[in-house]
Amino acid sequence: MIKQFLLAPGPTPVPARVRAALARPVIHHRTPQFGEIFGRVREGLKELFGTSNDVLMLSSSGTGAMESAVVNCFSPGEKVLVVNGGKFGERWVKLAEMYSLDPVVLTVEWGQAVRVADVEAALKDNPDIRGVLIQASETSTTASHPVQEIGRLTRDKDILLVVDGITAVGVYEVPMDDWGIDVLVTGSQKAMMLPPGLAFISLSDRAWSRSESVCQPRYYFDLARERAGQAKNSTAYTPAISLIFGLDEALAMMQEEGWSELYARHDRCARATRAGCTALGLRLLAPDTPSSAATGVFVPDSIDGKKLHGYLRDKMGVAFAGGQDQLKGKILRLAHIGYIDVFDTVTAIAALEMGLHHFSHPVQLGRGVGAAQEVLMSALPD
Amino acid sequence: MIKQFLLAPGPTPVPARVRAALARPVIHHRTPQFGEIFGRVREGLKELFGTSNDVLMLSSSGTGAMESAVVNCFSPGEKVLVVNGGKFGERWVKLAEMYSLDPVVLTVEWGQAVRVADVEAALKDNPDIRGVLIQASETSTTASHPVQEIGRLTRDKDILLVVDGITAVGVYEVPMDDWGIDVLVTGSQKAMMLPPGLAFISLSDRAWSRSESVCQPRYYFDLARERAGQAKNSTAYTPAISLIFGLDEALAMMQEEGWSELYARHDRCARATRAGCTALGLRLLAPDTPSSAATGVFVPDSIDGKKLHGYLRDKMGVAFAGGQDQLKGKILRLAHIGYIDVFDTVTAIAALEMGLHHFSHPVQLGRGVGAAQEVLMSALPD
Numbered sequence: 001m002i003k004q005f006l007l008a009p010g011p012t013p014v015p016a017r018v019r020a021a022l023a024r025p026v027i028h029h030r031t032p033q034f035g036e037i038f039g040r041v042r043e044g045l046k047e048l049f050g051t052s053n054d055v056l057m058l059s060s061s062g063t064g065a066m067e068s069a070v071v072n073c074f075s076p077g078e079k080v081l082v083v084n085g086g087k088f089g090e091r092w093v094k095l096a097e098m099y100s101l102d103p104v105v106l107t108v109e110w111g112q113a114v115r116v117a118d119v120e121a122a123l124k125d126n127p128d129i130r131g132v133l134i135q136a137s138e139t140s141t142t143a144s145h146p147v148q149e150i151g152r153l154t155r156d157k158d159i160l161l162v163v164d165g166i167t168a169v170g171v172y173e174v175p176m177d178d179w180g181i182d183v184l185v186t187g188s189q190k191a192m193m194l195p196p197g198l199a200f201i202s203l204s205d206r207a208w209s210r211s212e213s214v215c216q217p218r219y220y221f222d223l224a225r226e227r228a229g230q231a232k233n234s235t236a237y238t239p240a241i242s243l244i245f246g247l248d249e250a251l252a253m254m255q256e257e258g259w260s261e262l263y264a265r266h267d268r269c270a271r272a273t274r275a276g277c278t279a280l281g282l283r284l285l286a287p288d289t290p291s292s293a294a295t296g297v298f299v300p301d302s303i304d305g306k307k308l309h310g311y312l313r314d315k316m317g318v319a320f321a322g323g324q325d326q327l328k329g330k331i332l333r334l335a336h337i338g339y340i341d342v343f344d345t346v347t348a349i350a351a352l353e354m355g356l357h358h359f360s361h362p363v364q365l366g367r368g369v370g371a372a373q374e375v376l377m378s379a380l381p382d
Numbered sequence: 383m384i385k386q387f388l389l390a391p392g393p394t395p396v397p398a399r400v401r402a403a404l405a406r407p408v409i410h411h412r413t414p415q416f417g418e419i420f421g422r423v424r425e426g427l428k429e430l431f432g433t434s435n436d437v438l439m440l441s442s443s444g445t446g447a448m449e450s451a452v453v454n455c456f457s458p459g460e461k462v463l464v465v466n467g468g469k470f471g472e473r474w475v476k477l478a479e480m481y482s483l484d485p486v487v488l489t490v491e492w493g494q495a496v497r498v499a500d501v502e503a504a505l506k507d508n509p510d511i512r513g514v515l516i517q518a519s520e521t522s523t524t525a526s527h528p529v530q531e532i533g534r535l536t537r538d539k540d541i542l543l544v545v546d547g548i549t550a551v552g553v554y555e556v557p558m559d560d561w562g563i564d565v566l567v568t569g570s571q572k573a574m575m576l577p578p579g580l581a582f583i584s585l586s587d588r589a590w591s592r593s594e595s596v597c598q599p600r601y602y603f604d605l606a607r608e609r610a611g612q613a614k615n616s617t618a619y620t621p622a623i624s625l626i627f628g629l630d631e632a633l634a635m636m637q638e639e640g641w642s643e644l645y646a647r648h649d650r651c652a653r654a655t656r657a658g659c660t661a662l663g664l665r666l667l668a669p670d671t672p673s674s675a676a677t678g679v680f681v682p683d684s685i686d687g688k689k690l691h692g693y694l695r696d697k698m699g700v701a702f703a704g705g706q707d708q709l710k711g712k713i714l715r716l717a718h719i720g721y722i723d724v725f726d727t728v729t730a731i732a733a734l735e736m737g738l739h740h741f742s743h744p745v746q747l748g749r750g751v752g753a754a755q756e757v758l759m760s761a762l763p764d
Contacts, residue, residue: 006407012408013408019404019405019406022405023402025386025388027388027701028390028695028703029578031695032696059441059442061602061620061621062620063602064442067602098599099599100599195623195624196623197441197579197625217481217599218480219480219481220446220449221602238392238444239443240578240622241578241579242579243577243579243622319413
């Protein structure tokens with residue numbers, strides 16, 4: 001018996017309450033009974049997104065919602081600025097190319113955040129830019145981009161700010177309306193504490209009006225059609241009913257915890273993880289602009305990161321994420337997104353210490369854990 | 383307390399074994415542990431589809447898989463024959479139009495099957511047709527189309543036979559390779575005994591080679607990319623992990639029952655339902671070419687079908703499906719697809735009798751049930 005811990009930045013652990021909801025008997029989706037649940041969930045999602053607009057639910061992964069953002073908001077030939085600072089920034093580039101947009105790519109070193117001045121300069125150099133595509137939290141590098149500041153550049157111009165918030169929404173506040181975000185996307189298997197299979201997207205008023213004249217083929221991801229249905233608590237196509245039962249429960253858990261405590265918990269676990277890694281002498285991938293979703297940490301040069309990752313997962317039961325593309329084998333990503341608290345964070349650092357020790361890296365066991373505990377203590381009641 | 387029965391042609395009841403699997407803790411999808419489950423499921427799906435090719439899993443509704451069929455197999459301007467005999471035939475037309483194909487539409491009266499001779503004539507009249515888009519079972523009318531016979535017309539020509547098997551696969555045998563089907567699609571919430579959220583699609587060798595030169599924008603539904611990943615027990619984007627746990631269990635249940643008994647059970651429940659409705663003097667919507675997935679039956683003229691449907695669902699706990707579009711309020715659809723057996727069928731007919739009686743239609747209670755029982759008896763062991 002090896003007890004399993006899922007500490008990756010998606011999928012994330014699903015609470016027992018939510019898993020019990022997933023196991024409920026399925027009911028038909030074109031009924032008042034389902035409509036009642038759907039309506040409640042719609043309200044919860046608006047709170048989460050910080051918007052008075054609808055938050056639409058799609059049966060797809062987050063990538064499907066990213067595609068829907070592109071095909072509903074931009075016509076072929078339109079120029080967009082794409083911030084590419086990792087695997088998911090690259091996905092925006094690929095989507096923009098696939099749908100014949102004209103992407104101006106602002107490449108950012110993996111682990112860094114884009115500089116607001118660089119975005120400002122790119123917008124100045126290209127006055128015909130109609131949108132900015134960016135991540136709030138770039139999951140592959142564990143860096144977060146300054147979306148709020150970029151919103152100040154775009155909100156008064158005819159430029160849509162399209163934000164992949166897949167590992168940001170529910171981790172820290174991304175108040176869509178306040179920040180002038182025009183399109184915000186997330187997925188179920190991250191801070192939402194659900195299995196994968198649902199994606200969420202909301203459009204600002206000006207994004208909706210832009211979408212009316214956008215010329216792109218789209219059917220499954222036609223958001224106008226979804227909006228019309230979901231306003232009546234129905235979906236264009238059969239929704240992932242069990243996941244929506246789970247979502248209802250997950251949103252209730254978030255509301256019971258309270259949004260500010262939810263965000264503070266993520267921030268605390270993130271700071272504790274960084275403190276723990278730093279105390280172990282490890283180098284952080286995104287030290288200056290870290291996301292509170294996950295912490296990327298370089299594996300010591302003497303260790304094959306893939307072996308360490310596999311050992312932790314298969315022999316110790318602790319599943320972190322490794323690196324992607326050029327970071328494969330070089331980093332681990334320790335997540336603190338979703339249903340993660342004090343002792344998950346302790347477990348993460350303790351496992352990391354033991355794994356490093358196993359691979360003969362000099363580690364003082366408990367040192368990283370102690371540093372993490374110092375941070376975690378701060379939230380204990382008197 | 384009103385005990386609930388879901389007797390609609392999707393979503394369908396999910397067995398407790400499958401629901402328990404849905405509630406299992408989520409594991410990461412890029413792991414050998416998940417790969418083992420995924421590999422087992424891939425094999426089961428090939429049996430179900432009757433193909434030696436891969437059956438790809440998509441996180442979407444069945445409509446997403448229909449869209450993926452269109453965007454991977456046909457370029458703009460290509461002529462296709464679309465059999466439109468109901469709501470889902472119409473969906474093929476809309477998809478064909480959205481992606482700028484040139485559809486020749488063969489309209490079939492709702493409740494009828496297309497005549498093979500009409501397909502043959504249309505193919506003769508339009509020698510440049512590159513594909514036929516059709517339903518195996520048209521869910522909206524409960525009629526089934528003669529897909530096997532149409533396969534004989536297309537298999538030796540450069541015409542892809544694209545079949546929506548959403549309420550056929552797992553209900554009756556649709557052996558893709560034997561029948562010369564080039565693309566076969568289904569969804570999770572039908573005979574697969576799962577909640578909605580997964581779709582399945584398989585392509586023949588010639589459909590794969592056609593897809594290489596097809597010029598359509600596609601990203602989330604790019605099947606070549608999925609095929610490359612799924613061959614290594616992985617998916618292009620995060621899969622609906624919990625639904626795949628459930629699928630593993632559902633396929634095990636199907637295999638334990640045995641494919642021939644599975645198909646015989648559906649056929650038996652369908653025949654029993656038709657016998658029950660007929661004994662009550664009701665008119666069947668698709669008397670000549672009925673699908674074994676569901677039975678459409680006209681509500682007596684004196685009764686508002688929407689009221690009967692709502693009464694059965696809200697007051698008696700029995701959720702049938704009503705009619706769509708021009709059949710709204712005029713029919714009920716009693717399903718026998720998926721996890722449905724003898725006493726579900728008895729319940730369906732008994733509820734129908736009691737509902738008709740409630741709305742003052744002359745009914746001899748038990749008469750329809752008795753006729754259904756006669757059919758159901760045939761399968762009892764000696």
